[in-house]
Amino acid sequence: MKRLxxxxxxGVVERVxxxxxxxxxxxxxxxxxxxxxxxxxxxxxxxxCTVLMDGRAVRSCIYLAMKARxxxxxxxxxxxxxxxxxxxxxxxxxxxxxxxxxxxxxxxIMGAKALLDENPSPTEEDVKEGLRGNLCRCTGYxxxxxxxxxxGSKIEGRG
Amino acid sequence: xxxxxxxxxxxxxxxxxxxxxxxxxxxxEEGIGFPGMLxxxxxxxxxxxxxxxxxxxxxxxxxxxxxxxxxxxxxxxxRSGIFVHDRHILCREMVRFVGDAVALVLxxxxxxxxxxxxxxxxxxxxxxxxxxxxxxxxxxxxxxxHTELHHYRRPVHPYLGKDLPxxxxxxxxxxxxxxxxxxxRQSDIIVENRYQNARITHCQLEPYNCVCYPEDDGGVTLWTxxxxxxxxxxxxxxxxxxxxxxxxxxxxxxxMFGIVDRPERFAxxxxxxxxxxxxxxxxxxxxxxxxxxxxxKTIYIKDGIKKDGTLVARExxxxxxxxxxxxxxxxxxxxxxxxxSQYRISHFKxxxxxxxxxxxxxxxxxxxxxxxxxxxxxxQMDILxxxxxxxPLEFRMKNTxxxxxxxxxxxxxHSIGAKEALRKVSDWMAQQEPARPSMGSVxxxxxxxxxxxxxxxxxxxxxMVKVHMDGTLEARHGATECGQGCxxxxxxxxAEEFSVPLEKVKLVxxxxxxxxxxxxxxxxxxxxxxxxxxxxxxxxxxxxxxxLAAPKLGTTPDKLSIEEGRIFIKDAPEKALRIADLFLAAxxxxxxxxxxxxxxxxxxxILGKATFWGHPGVEDPExxxxxxxxxxxxxxxxxxxxxxxxxxxWVKVLKCASxxxxxxxxxxxxxxxxxxxxxxxxxxxxxxxGFIFSDQGELLNPNFHDxxxxxxxxxxxxxxxxxxxxxxxxxxxxxxxxxxGEAAMNATAPAIANAIYNATGARLTKIPMTPESVxxxxxxxx
Numbered sequence: 001m002k003r004l005x006x007x008x009x010x011g012v013v014e015r016v017x018x019x020x021x022x023x024x025x026x027x028x029x030x031x032x033x034x035x036x037x038x039x040x041x042x043x044x045x046x047x048x049c050t051v052l053m054d055g056r057a058v059r060s061c062i063y064l065a066m067k068a069r070x071x072x073x074x075x076x077x078x079x080x081x082x083x084x085x086x087x088x089x090x091x092x093x094x095x096x097x098x099x100x101x102x103x104x105x106x107x108x109i110m111g112a113k114a115l116l117d118e119n120p121s122p123t124e125e126d127v128k129e130g131l132r133g134n135l136c137r138c139t140g141y142x143x144x145x146x147x148x149x150x151x152g153s154k155i156e157g158r159g
Numbered sequence: 160x161x162x163x164x165x166x167x168x169x170x171x172x173x174x175x176x177x178x179x180x181x182x183x184x185x186x187x188e189e190g191i192g193f194p195g196m197l198x199x200x201x202x203x204x205x206x207x208x209x210x211x212x213x214x215x216x217x218x219x220x221x222x223x224x225x226x227x228x229x230x231x232x233x234x235x236x237x238r239s240g241i242f243v244h245d246r247h248i249l250c251r252e253m254v255r256f257v258g259d260a261v262a263l264v265l266x267x268x269x270x271x272x273x274x275x276x277x278x279x280x281x282x283x284x285x286x287x288x289x290x291x292x293x294x295x296x297x298x299x300x301x302x303x304x305h306t307e308l309h310h311y312r313r314p315v316h317p318y319l320g321k322d323l324p325x326x327x328x329x330x331x332x333x334x335x336x337x338x339x340x341x342x343x344r345q346s347d348i349i350v351e352n353r354y355q356n357a358r359i360t361h362c363q364l365e366p367y368n369c370v371c372y373p374e375d376d377g378g379v380t381l382w383t384x385x386x387x388x389x390x391x392x393x394x395x396x397x398x399x400x401x402x403x404x405x406x407x408x409x410x411x412x413x414x415m416f417g418i419v420d421r422p423e424r425f426a427x428x429x430x431x432x433x434x435x436x437x438x439x440x441x442x443x444x445x446x447x448x449x450x451x452x453x454x455x456k457t458i459y460i461k462d463g464i465k466k467d468g469t470l471v472a473r474e475x476x477x478x479x480x481x482x483x484x485x486x487x488x489x490x491x492x493x494x495x496x497x498x499x500s501q502y503r504i505s506h507f508k509x510x511x512x513x514x515x516x517x518x519x520x521x522x523x524x525x526x527x528x529x530x531x532x533x534x535x536x537x538x539q540m541d542i543l544x545x546x547x548x549x550x551p552l553e554f555r556m557k558n559t560x561x562x563x564x565x566x567x568x569x570x571x572x573h574s575i576g577a578k579e580a581l582r583k584v585s586d587w588m589a590q591q592e593p594a595r596p597s598m599g600s601v602x603x604x605x606x607x608x609x610x611x612x613x614x615x616x617x618x619x620x621x622x623m624v625k626v627h628m629d630g631t632l633e634a635r636h637g638a639t640e641c642g643q644g645c646x647x648x649x650x651x652x653x654a655e656e657f658s659v660p661l662e663k664v665k666l667v668x669x670x671x672x673x674x675x676x677x678x679x680x681x682x683x684x685x686x687x688x689x690x691x692x693x694x695x696x697x698x699x700x701x702x703x704x705x706x707l708a709a710p711k712l713g714t715t716p717d718k719l720s721i722e723e724g725r726i727f728i729k730d731a732p733e734k735a736l737r738i739a740d741l742f743l744a745a746x747x748x749x750x751x752x753x754x755x756x757x758x759x760x761x762x763x764x765i766l767g768k769a770t771f772w773g774h775p776g777v778e779d780p781e782x783x784x785x786x787x788x789x790x791x792x793x794x795x796x797x798x799x800x801x802x803x804x805x806x807x808x809w810v811k812v813l814k815c816a817s818x819x820x821x822x823x824x825x826x827x828x829x830x831x832x833x834x835x836x837x838x839x840x841x842x843x844x845x846x847x848x849g850f851i852f853s854d855q856g857e858l859l860n861p862n863f864h865d866x867x868x869x870x871x872x873x874x875x876x877x878x879x880x881x882x883x884x885x886x887x888x889x890x891x892x893x894x895x896x897x898x899x900g901e902a903a904m905n906a907t908a909p910a911i912a913n914a915i916y917n918a919t920g921a922r923l924t925k926i927p928m929t930p931e932s933v934x935x936x937x938x939x940x941x
Contacts, residue, residue, distance in 0.1 A: 035188045036181015038413070040364045041443040045863035048364050076181035090179040094171055097828040100836065101642025102178030103364035103413030109179060128871040135863065137362050137414050138642045139832060140839035141871040142880045 010078025025049045025060035036076040047134035050107035057114035076106035092151035100138035112148045165651040169828035184410045189382040190370035190438045199439040200272035202262040204254035207288035207517040207856030219278040224271035229263040239397040242489040244312040255483035257857045258448040265429045288517035292480040295327045295516045304515035318780035330513030332493040334783030342472025342506030346463025354535035355925045357849030360452040365413020368440040371426035378404025389679040409669040415641035417523040447861030451522020458535040470558045472506040482520035495528035500567035502558040537608035537909035569784035576820025576885035577794035583818035583883045584798035600806040604918025607798040610905035613789035618678035619772035620688035624696040626765040630724035635667045637677030638685045644829040645685045656697035658722040683898030690893035691771035700767025707741040793899035795819030797906035801914040808930030818883035822897035834882040841907020843869045849927040
């Protein structure tokens with residue numbers, strides 16, 4: 001039976017009736033309209049569904065929406081500044097051609113944000129390790145790693 | 160050489176902003192929350208081969224929320240297919256693989272549909288099944304997968320259905336050049352081997368999905384995660400609907416790497432039967448099982464060379480396990496032959512057999528039959544080189560043909576950057592410091608391979624370019640933007656033709672009711688075919704513009720030019736008009752709301768239209784030779800450095816250099832992206848990926864934890880991953896460009912195998928080269 005829950009997404013409190021077994025990813029996409037987060041394997045293996053919860057990267061495809069109550073959820077849609085300015089990661093992904101089909105991109109950028117928030121000046125190996133849970137079938141990762149390193153430098157002010 | 164404003168420049172992708180902000184729409188977003196939508200789920204056979212005795216759907220139909228349960232009695236009676244019409248939409252009397260579709264449930268939620276599947280009772284009579292391709296090939300094979308094969312229609316390439324030596328053989332492709340027996344007599348050294356490859360699958364991140372809306376004229380509209388024109392043709396054939404009643408649409412597609420057309424048929428069936436919209440999203444397991452994976456091949460190859468390293472004769476026999484339905488296999492099988500014969504070879508004999516088994520059906524996967532063949536031939540090249548004491552690079556250079564020579568298949572070779580590609584990767588690798596492993600059990604090795612991939616010649620594309628009053632250029636094409644970046648290069652081409660800023664170009668794509676015919680986004684063909692069609696359509700639009708402007712400027716059309724939306728006389732550029740001046744509203748007689756009309760005085764609009772087709776030649780059915788069998792080839796090479804742990808068999812690729820010849824790069828960064836992505840897919844195919852079956856034919860690893868796709872950890876990056884663009888302009892390509900998206904994956908697996916041999920002396924003939932198989936090969940060597 002559907003229950004009314006409150007979720008705080010991208011700074012805004014949303015109230016939605018949802019089934020207790022629905023994943024956060026499904027609620028975000030199908031009930032709240034945040035379709036930027038993608039579902040790809042539904043088993044937590046590929047990372048396409050990655051969102052941030054209280055700053056940590058989680059797999060929204062296997063995270064129950066009910067469990068997400070009271071947490072700060074950040075999706076790809078919430079990454080831009082209020083004035084529309086892109087996050088340095090978004091800019092870097094464009095500049096470095098780190099996007100091809102785009103299906104892994106939301107999860108990859110959110111995963112990269114969690115990485116950079118924790119480790120602001122990662123090495124190339126740190127980035128590869130940090131993104132090992134985000135699969136990409138198109139790019140071969142080289143330009144993604146380049147973009148994350150560039151974004152890290154920019155955020156640190158060394159850009 | 161002309162100086163271009165956009166061609167050859169790495170302009171940012173036109174869709175990057177939408178993708179990094181989560182705004183880009185895919186068909187998975189379509190239909191969410193649509194009233195009355197039904198969700199479809201398929202019941203699959205648990206047996207590899209069985210008769211269906213009885214299906215009882217009553218309990219499922221009675222489940223609250225279930226609208227309909229469809230079975231074989233509800234599908235069109237005729238079989239359909241691409242080359243051989245051998246498949247029903249749902250099985251009618253028999254199932255032929257673990258995963259064959261038996262019933263379709265349509266319910267008002269995914270959960271109800273999944274529950275209802277469990278309420279369907281199917282009584283099967285289980286029969287013996289056949290999985291081994293060489294056993295299935297035999298004339299006396301006791302298991303015949305399709306007893307009615309000789310009745311099946313073969314509208315395309317019927318000659319591939321001749322000379323079938325066994326009841327399960329559905330395809331036989333032949334190439335005969337010269338006389339291989341004579342060639343072997345002339346040879347000083349002969350090397351024979353057998354190579355095999357496991358099935359791999361696309362693993363694109365967007366799971367296959369579609370939404371089908373029934374229309375009130377008995378037709379259907381679909382949003383699809385695949386290719387609109389190809390899928391539309393399949394639906395028309397399967398349901399007997401005319402093209403005018405089938406509309407397919409797509410926006411962005413989350414990776415493709417090959418044809419995807421499974422859920423579409425079920426959705427159309429469900430929508431036509433229930434009169435309600437139907438959404439089907441495959442689970443990742445279904446994507447693996449029903450995703451039409453790459454053909455597994457057993458390849459016997461015999462090469463003869465002279466002491467001086469000249470490749471004289473090559474004989475190949477291929478046994479290809481297509482599973483129980485052919486899908487695209489006959490063409491994939493046939494086209495593999497272009498890659499086995501990429502060198503100069505005097506005598507060449509090829510027999511490739513497509514064989515039915517009860518494993519799972521195959522389809523096209525990046526490379527379309529080329530990579531598996533190159534897996535065999537590029538290892539042979541290294542083995543042969545060693546036998547005559549030649550360096551692998553030197554040996555390949557000696558046998559690689561040049562521009563203007565006639566290929567093994569009878570075509571005059573044009574636009575071949577092979578030698579430059581080989582030199583580039585070789586030189587780069589030679590400049591790299593070899594890795595110094597910290598463990599004694601780890602050996603370092605280097606290897607290379609040459610690869611190619613053709614672009615089909617027997618296809619056509621069209622495009623239209625509408626010129627709006629404000630100077631916007633609306634370019635319409637029917638190809639699919641699945642990540643390769645075609646929309647970006649098309650924008651560049653149109654902007655170049657009209658000399659306008661990129662923002663003035665707007666693309667409309669992927670809608671069979673709006674964007675005119677395109678064969679498909681496949682075979683690395685969009686750059687050439689759709690690119691050419693767009694350029695021609697731009698020129699057609701400019702002709703219309705000049706025809707309209709000339710009388711207004713008191714001159715003739717041939718004296719005019721256009722730049723930045725300004726039409727001017729070449730010799731007197733101050734005499735000019737703007738595009739809006741050509742429209743109805745600009746006429747002095749325009750009064751009232753005619754002054755707001757957005758149309759021409761006559762002929763409605765400025766719409767350039769064009770077709771580009773390949774003018775295919777004839778392939779001799781007995782010899783496989785012909786003068787125009789392909790439109791172009793992309794040639795390329797890869798060199799890799801690997802680390803092999805001889806105690807665990809674990810292999811890691813440390814460095815990789817790719818060099819590919821795309822004619823002329825329209826957008827160099829996008830070309831690099833294909834090389835890097837292709838190399839990583841190649842690494843996966845060589846080392847980590849492969850389907851594992853039980854002895855009852857059940858797929859055991861249909862998920863991302865048991866089927867290993869490369870993560871960022873498994874691949875070289877940064878300064879260890881080099882990509883070089885080789886330019887060998889093609890006279891038929893737009894601005895000299897060719898397609899190259901597939902070739903980039905073709906050299907990697909054999910290059911890795913050659914590197915493993917270099918490190919350990921162990922030769923592997925099967926992919927994937929798992930740690931167990933590497934260890935066995937190393938130990939077997941001792």
